[in-house]
Amino acid sequence: xxxxxxxxxxxxxxxxxxxxxxxxxxxxxxxxxxxxxxxxxxxxxxxxxxxxxxxxxxxxxxxxxxxxxxxxxxxxxxxxxxxxxxxxxxxxxxxxxxxxxxxxxxxxxxxxxxxxxxxxxxxxxxxxxxxxxxxxxxxxxxxxxxxxxxxxxxxxxxxxxxxxxxxxxxxxxxxxxxxxxxxxxxxxxxxxxxxxxxxxxxxxxxxxxxxxxxxxxxxxxxxxxxxxxxxxxxxxxxxxxxxxxxxxxxxxxxxxxxxxxxxxxxxxxxxxxxxxxxxxxxxxxxxxxxxxxxxxxxxxxxxxxxxxxxxxxxxxxx
Amino acid sequence: xxxxxxxxxxxxxxxxxxxxxxxxxxxxxxxxxxxxxxxxxxxxxxxxxxxxxxxxxxxxxxxxxxxxxxxxxxxxxxxxxxxxxxxxxxxxxxxxxxxxxxxxxxxxxxxxxxxxxxxxxxxxxxxxxxxxxxxxxxxxxxxxxxxxxxxxxxxxxxxxxxxxxxxxxxxxxxxxxxxxxxxxxxxxxxxxxxxxxxxxxxxxxxxxxxxxxxxxxxxxxxxxxxxxxxxxxxxxxxxxxxxxxxxxxxxxxxxxxxxxxxxxxxxxxxxxxxxxxxxxxxxxxxxxxxxxxxxxxxxxxxxxxxxxxxxxx
Numbered sequence: 001x002x003x004x005x006x007x008x009x010x011x012x013x014x015x016x017x018x019x020x021x022x023x024x025x026x027x028x029x030x031x032x033x034x035x036x037x038x039x040x041x042x043x044x045x046x047x048x049x050x051x052x053x054x055x056x057x058x059x060x061x062x063x064x065x066x067x068x069x070x071x072x073x074x075x076x077x078x079x080x081x082x083x084x085x086x087x088x089x090x091x092x093x094x095x096x097x098x099x100x101x102x103x104x105x106x107x108x109x110x111x112x113x114x115x116x117x118x119x120x121x122x123x124x125x126x127x128x129x130x131x132x133x134x135x136x137x138x139x140x141x142x143x144x145x146x147x148x149x150x151x152x153x154x155x156x157x158x159x160x161x162x163x164x165x166x167x168x169x170x171x172x173x174x175x176x177x178x179x180x181x182x183x184x185x186x187x188x189x190x191x192x193x194x195x196x197x198x199x200x201x202x203x204x205x206x207x208x209x210x211x212x213x214x215x216x217x218x219x220x221x222x223x224x225x226x227x228x229x230x231x232x233x234x235x236x237x238x239x240x241x242x243x244x245x246x247x248x249x250x251x252x253x254x255x256x257x258x259x260x261x262x263x264x265x266x267x268x269x270x271x272x273x274x275x276x277x278x279x280x281x282x283x284x285x286x287x288x289x290x291x292x293x294x295x296x297x298x299x300x301x302x303x304x305x306x307x308x309x310x311x312x313x314x315x316x317x318x
Numbered sequence: 319x320x321x322x323x324x325x326x327x328x329x330x331x332x333x334x335x336x337x338x339x340x341x342x343x344x345x346x347x348x349x350x351x352x353x354x355x356x357x358x359x360x361x362x363x364x365x366x367x368x369x370x371x372x373x374x375x376x377x378x379x380x381x382x383x384x385x386x387x388x389x390x391x392x393x394x395x396x397x398x399x400x401x402x403x404x405x406x407x408x409x410x411x412x413x414x415x416x417x418x419x420x421x422x423x424x425x426x427x428x429x430x431x432x433x434x435x436x437x438x439x440x441x442x443x444x445x446x447x448x449x450x451x452x453x454x455x456x457x458x459x460x461x462x463x464x465x466x467x468x469x470x471x472x473x474x475x476x477x478x479x480x481x482x483x484x485x486x487x488x489x490x491x492x493x494x495x496x497x498x499x500x501x502x503x504x505x506x507x508x509x510x511x512x513x514x515x516x517x518x519x520x521x522x523x524x525x526x527x528x529x530x531x532x533x534x535x536x537x538x539x540x541x542x543x544x545x546x547x548x549x550x551x552x553x554x555x556x557x558x559x560x561x562x563x564x565x566x567x568x569x570x571x572x573x574x575x576x577x578x579x580x581x582x583x584x585x586x587x588x589x590x591x592x593x594x595x596x597x598x599x600x601x602x603x604x605x606x607x608x609x610x611x612x613x614x615x616x617x618x619x620x621x622x623x624x625x626x627x628x629x630x631x
Binding site: 089094 | 528529531532534535536537538542546547550551625
């Protein structure tokens with residue numbers, strides 16, 4: 001375990017209350033996260049990929065203290081619960097998928113940018129204004145934007161404001177949950193460049209969540225692949241991208257369309273090869289090379305990286 | 319400015335449609351106003367004379383135009399029963415009803431807003447459920463029943479006010495206002511229930527929005543999120559309820575004024591209907607409709623003004 005870790009999660013578990021509307025409906029609980037453990041070092045960009053519903057957004061909500069969870073989350077070594085103090089909140093900030101929804105439409109941009117400073121009572125009025133101008137410059141927007149309302153801005157500009165508002169507190173970790181998937185390709189690319197630049201310039205730690213492996217590969221130093229609430233493979237971006245060991249990661253990679261139009265789509269609902277197994281591997285039903293053991297017991301994450309770099313895979317076949 | 323022009327056009331069109339409907343309704347209703355004035359025994363000559371005098375021999379469209387044109391110059395017609403201009407009679411009574419309506423509105427919002435916020439904050443908990451149940455009962459009770467209950471309980475039992483002891487505002491303004499407190503409570507109760515349920519839903523909807531998540535992450539407490547972010551957004555749909563409550567207050571006052579013995583326009587309207595004072599009824603219906611249309615328009619404009627997404631230029 002690295003000593004300069006910004007964020008550590010240990011055996012994170014979360015249940016989603018799935019009790020129906022029926023009169024006699026018993027509280028059914030669906031497990032969204034099971035035993036998710038990640039560590040993000042200071043200044044590291046950590047990516048999480050997986051298909052929708054795999055629990056990656058739930059993970060981000062747990063990290064941000066927006067939902068209850070069991071297990072352990074440490075921010076800079078200090079254990080935090082879902083009920084956060086202001087000083088903990090200050091250290092972990094977030095950017096979300098939909099910038100239009102994330103900004104209060106009734107408030108001017110200047111107000112939105114000042115709010116974190118006011119809530120945390122940081123600096124005098126003049127210092128706060130200076131900081132806002134500084135942040136606007138950092139995200140590449142003119143100070144005149146302060147008097148505007150969110151609806152006067154484009155999606156990309158709104159996302160810049162969201163990034164600015166989260167950076168104004170000088171956080172240790174920025175959680176970016178699908179920050180470009182609601183934007184068009186060029187605006188999305190600009191936001192990615194901005195995040196990359198900030199990551200390098202400010203030595204900002206990133207937890208970057210996306211369904212798009214290309215995007216994560218571009219931005220992140222390390223990647224974890226999630227499937228049905230579990231991490232199935234984790235390693236350096238290059239290891240994941242070029243040397244994927246888990247059949248699910250391989251399927252994800254095969255689904256990334258190439259520029260020449262080859263490659264296809266990973267069909268999450270592809271015809272199951274066999275009955276899903278309750279105790280076995282989560283990917284058992286779809287895995288092309290599953291054995292009998294895979295159906296009986298879920299494999300543990302095992303390090304397969306021989307070169308010193310950690311490369312964890314949850315597969316008997318690796 | 320373009321917005322206001324558009325709004326004004328729509329409002330004028332609404333008024334015209336409403337007057338047309340009222341005019342048609344009163345023409346379809348059986349009964350000859352001339353016979354009503356003169357009685358069935360009157361001679362044919364007198365009937366014909368009055369008919370000519372009242373302009374009833376003209377074609378329907380020109381009758382309508384004359385009527386609307388008259389109203390534009392402030393001539394709402396003449397009451398048959400009182401032999402006075404309709405507008406003058408309304409003017410004598412409207413102050414009382416207006417006071418009652420304003421008191422009802424103030425009371426409604428003063429009680430419903432804190433209760434709605436409380437209910438939304440405690441959603442699903444005991445306090446919220448208790449408020450919801452009481453609100454459901456409050457909506458279901460008819461106004462006249464509640465009025466009679468209030469007279470019996472607060473008037474006769476607790477002697478908090480004197481049933482039937484209405485005092486004109488010309489005599490004693492504080493006694494006048496004091497007497498109106500209980501009638502306005504009766505009128506406010508169902509409105510409170512509606513507004514608080516609306517507000518509760520509106521706040522809960524707003525709390526699900528994405529910016530609420532952001533606000534929490536920025537370090538806001540639950541209170542900060544509610545008061546600095548959510549409430550302003552949640553109030554917008556409530557503003558448009560003001561129009562509806564005004565309509566309720568005016569409609570409700572007809573019954574409540576009867577029950578409490580308040581000489582407002584409600585009593586005047588009922589009296590005019592029973593004595594078949596057609597011009598009076600017609601004039602009053604137009605008057606009440608006009609007020610409701612105006613209040614609704616103002617509420618719409620207010621909604622636009624608080625919403626920065628719509629630029630009024």
